[in-house]
Amino acid sequence: MPYQEVFVLFWEQVKESFQEGRFAKLTMAKTIGKPDLKNIFVRPLSYKGDFKVLVKLRYQSRETEDEENELTLDEAFVFLKPYLRTSFSSVLLFTTTKDVTFKINKKGAGRITENSPTFRDVTLPKSDLG
Template sequence: MSYEPIFALFWERVKQSIQDKTFAKLTLAKTIGDTEIKNVYVRPVLLENDMMKMSVIARYKTEEIESFHSLEDTYPVLFSYMNNPFLSALLFTTENDVVFKLNKKRAGSITEQAPTFKSASDVILEMKEKGI
């Protein structure tokens, strides 16, 4: 069974948290084996024209590579990292932490935990302030 439908549900939670202005941070973690890439961090950024993009920072052993994508274009970028090499994605919001995990059989699951962050990301707060 493919984990894509479960990851798509997880992505809907990401989009909803941005819309609800509760998004704090998104991280891909827990790699398979010792890999060059260590983490992927995702956060919203506001451009000069108050247009929001998603900053995707891939952190490797020796460097960091940042790329910018629309919210919709961020999904395939993150999906390409799942199971190659990452096994989990963590969405931190002010309401709860949402965790997408792949088990040994590569079946996806989503769990929720109490929130780690008390406030949304700075960009989300700025967007709320500007009414974006």
């Protein structure tokens, strides 16, 4: 199945984990080529209202400062999509119940695999606890 279609299915699991309060972190990894961009991390900021996340772009070179954006979950989906297959070939979703990995192979097909959870708890900024 083309990776774009599989990524939509993967993102459904991201949204579901967020709605159920199980979303711990999302990481774009396995860079393609030798880009300056090293990783993209998505962490929850708020589970209230429109589900805010912090999207952090981490760069290889120390001269380039990390970039951070506060986005809704839907905005994060649109923001991350262009990085698929151009900069990154895998996306890891960490939840409190399972880890879900989305991978793109050399032929452009997408695949989703599941593993035991890495995280037991979700960490939110102190202002959103309680």
